[in-house]
Amino acid sequence: MTTPVQPGSGRLRPLGLQEVRLTGGHWGERQAVNAANTIRHCLHWLETIGWIENFTRAAAGAPFERAGREFSDSEIYKLVEAMAWEIGRTGDPGLEARFAELTAVIAVAQEEDGYLNTMFGHPGQLPRYSELEWGHELYCYGHLLQAGVARLRCHGEDDFTRLCRRVADHVCDVFGLGGIEKVCGHAVIEAGLAEFARATGEARYLEQARLFVERRGTHTLGDGGFGRAYYQDDMPVREAEVLRGHAVRALYLSSGAIDVAVDTGDDALLEAVRRQWDATVRRRTHLTGGMGSRYIDEAFGPDFALPPDRAYSESCAGVAAVMTAWRLMLATGDLGYGDVIERVSWNVLSGAVAPDGTTFFYANPLHVRTADATPPHDHALPHQAAGGQRAPWYDVSCCPTNLARTFAQFAVYVATADDAGIQIHQYTPSSIDTLVDGSRFALTVATAYPDEGTVVIRVEANQGSERTVSLRVPVWAEGAEVTGPDGVPRPVEAGRPATVTAAFAPGDEIRLHLPVEPRWTVPDPRIDAVRGCAAVERGPVVLCAESIDLPGGADVAELTVDAAVAPVERDGRVYVSAQIHDREADWPYGPAASDEEGKSAEVALVPFHRRATRGPASMRVWLPLS
């Protein structure tokens, strides 16, 4: 099936790109921009800066000055994956031709025994697998195999998938029992192998994924500089209580561990990952759904260490959070995981790409203190530049291609099915057409959510009898209502699924009403970095203030707000009551003094995902209370 995750068992069944389609709205537009601009943009950069050329140069056999960092091969693979999904969705012949070209370039660098990497093992390079802590060879394979999965599911066997099979076999040969009994410093091979096992039916790959998951945490890697928790080698997966270390690595590993758990029936492993995820959402997640709170090691901090200005919240951690939450939902049937997917998608993923699809955020802090100039369009930025503006590329440029593959597959996150009916997770204009218990059941979803709160689900076909439509009601949606074909509105509980069961006939409608009026949100008192602040949310969308909207050239540092006054909406914009302050002190600490009155102002907020689209500005999500 044309879907990125297809577990061997689980409570919910994912749908493929042929079964669920985006028909417009925000996500339809993001997918179209991704297809039209982002994939092309990434291909252009990969060609221009030599990361693709590395393959032909490595194949040539002579020493060469390699372009890019040790993981740059993976960017080509993630782009290939994006193209594979996009071809699966649209059949675009131009993309198919580029796919074949890229396959040919990659293939020339593959060695006799299946080994494939442009950074190691060639003349003048370090030997293969001599730097597992930092070398990223297995990491690159993991992304390659995910591309192979996309191709197998959207197209079937071809040169590219055969190349992937040789890599997977090689990994099993080299890293199996009695081989190099270690793991890669950056997880993702686990999910890659497990999914490739599902797509090919080769049990050997799943077993190798299982070995990698079990080995993690047994100190097969060295300290590495940041300590073993950085790459989750500090303790076995099944013993950990919370995600820690490098956020992307931790989440990729979680995804792979879930794949292994559900395909091997290892409930204890599944429960371990679920426990870690839940604790991470409770204590280590930003309001945007972003994960990671440290620049230095791109890592989770301790519980409640969630600084908005240094919220790393890497775009790739957003991608990886969706991967993990989706797998947990499929496995457990708990629709609540969709809350985080929605939050991450709207605030992190959507905001990480400019509306035109050609500039990107690597880190997604919730507070930008200085109004940085827009980076030049032809210059790659250092990835840890804490910039407030999107850049076309980064020295470490994992995020653009990762976002591209995620937007290309985004439709599948809208809905699932089980033997009783369909579950809808994300509310966006879409059509869903699948088999439930062997009979066709088709729905269309019409909505302007979250700008408006009404979601209309229309039954297009029902060849079965009684069916259940389950709707995720977000945890913030106090006062939600659902109306079934009987036309009677019924209150539903926030954070619990709303279900409508009926012998649906074509033309029947279900209406869900979600309260999307802008609302004040306050943080847990233990989140030190945003104490005394409030934020405005509208549905799942986090809003922010940008200096460009403040009167008199004020900076966001001078802003306080009155959260006793509800935010108001006018002409499609959200406004809050605020004060602008003018302060100075020789020494910024002293006895308590009543703060001076600021100048009153009404300040417009913008969605966080639309920040930094109007030129340099300072920005903040969490607004200090007056």
Add this chain to the structure above:
Amino acid sequence: MTTPVQPGSGRLRPLGLQEVRLTGGHWGERQAVNAANTIRHCLHWLETIGWIENFTRAAAGAPFERAGREFSDSEIYKLVEAMAWEIGRTGDPGLEARFAELTAVIAVAQEEDGYLNTMFGHPGQLPRYSELEWGHELYCYGHLLQAGVARLRCHGEDDFTRLCRRVADHVCDVFGLGGIEKVCGHAVIEAGLAEFARATGEARYLEQARLFVERRGTHTLGDGGFGRAYYQDDMPVREAEVLRGHAVRALYLSSGAIDVAVDTGDDALLEAVRRQWDATVRRRTHLTGGMGSRYIDEAFGPDFALPPDRAYSESCAGVAAVMTAWRLMLATGDLGYGDVIERVSWNVLSGAVAPDGTTFFYANPLHVRTADATPPHDHALPHQAAGGQRAPWYDVSCCPTNLARTFAQFAVYVATADDAGIQIHQYTPSSIDTLVDGSRFALTVATAYPDEGTVVIRVEANQGSERTVSLRVPVWAEGAEVTGPDGVPRPVEAGRPATVTAAFAPGDEIRLHLPVEPRWTVPDPRIDAVRGCAAVERGPVVLCAESIDLPGGADVAELTVDAAVAPVERDGRVYVSAQIHDREADWPYGPAASDEEGKSAEVALVPFHRRATRGPASMRVWLPLS
């Protein structure tokens, strides 16, 4: 004179180690522990881990596996400087013998033309001066020359100072006009050369220091990864408005720029540094006086970005802040700079070394979230480990030797003189005996400050006529009083010097009373990271809560305080009214809810500089308000 900074001009005259002596109290004890334990401890580590042996191995001429990072030579030089001051103070013959041994080891590695570095220029190493951004060759010289200054002032010319002269000449030969017209990525050569010029009378060294200061900011260095602001090469010193980039580099550069400014009569340069310092104190300094708010680049953050848990506040930045503030005070005569020296000394420097002098903090955050185990006594920690416990050594171990040289010279920061009298900056048991306008004027200071608020200054000798004793009154000291020989108490203004002018006779007393009752302090509303918190200070001493003092095994994350209730002192400890909370939430953001009542408790605080001396504990200075 046996003093570390001896400007060619300035409003105040520094005193030497023979003129001002610590006679007990906290600082006398710190100095004694430094002499007895810290210097020996550093020497032991430098010998054990091979950083001293690098010199003999480099001299041997064969390729060798060098121990330590590129700047490790400087640790030997800073230790040599500490020994030189200590020998100057006490004449310790054992130390003198070790000094001679170290000199001999260093000397063998010096090249014919004066070049001296164990990391570059030998077989198998990169060429000399091929990596000015990161190579630290001139940085190492800067510390070497400061050691040479100490030796010249405490002892006079010898093998070591001749070695230093050859280095200084070499630097002028190679980096003068027409030579390598660049700077070092890490400033300190500027202050080293300027001071060495003062100590030797060689104007050439001052001119070279001036060239280095003027070149800084003209982009003679590459981007380096963190951008040019990291090493202050983003703009000329005289154009900058605030300190930025790597904190130690910025402060060392400021010190050197002041030296150049006062010795060349460059008032505009002096004013530029003063402006930057003032802005930095107003907007980029932690309550402890610590500077630096980012781990990743050990740098100042933007204005008001002062996170307590990620307050880098490197110990060496504390040393460098004292260097800069002291020079500004000597140049301008403004006693207010002593406030920061006092604050940094008590909270950063004093707390960076354990009471026994053999373990150290590299970073000094104001909030430690996890109760880390005590590091092993024989293991060097990564310097960026955000640990809550002191370690015996670090991979980058700049701080122990830097603290050692500072404690060895600490007495000189107590007082200065001018033609009218003596200025007392730090209140600690001490004796001051100097010439004022050519005539002997001697004082003793007796006090238990800051445990008690009374400082008694007794005149021991006055061979002149009318003399003025000026006393720094800290900016927090509302309600201070001074009593002259006339016995009449007189209120003095906080933040302004208190002066007593009289024809003093031996036995005359001046009494200063400072209000050292523990007090609540609140932060500027723009310091986001500590909004809604208050801290307790006692005089210049910042207090903190440690989990070890909380009832029922609570963590500091569960603590809130009632700042409407004044802190109370009982049996030498300070207590605050607090609540302990027990909270949990599935998603830590939501509508405003009245916070549940915690359990009331009275919680003891400890001085920040005494934190982490009773085993693992979480800790925080800024206490959330109930």
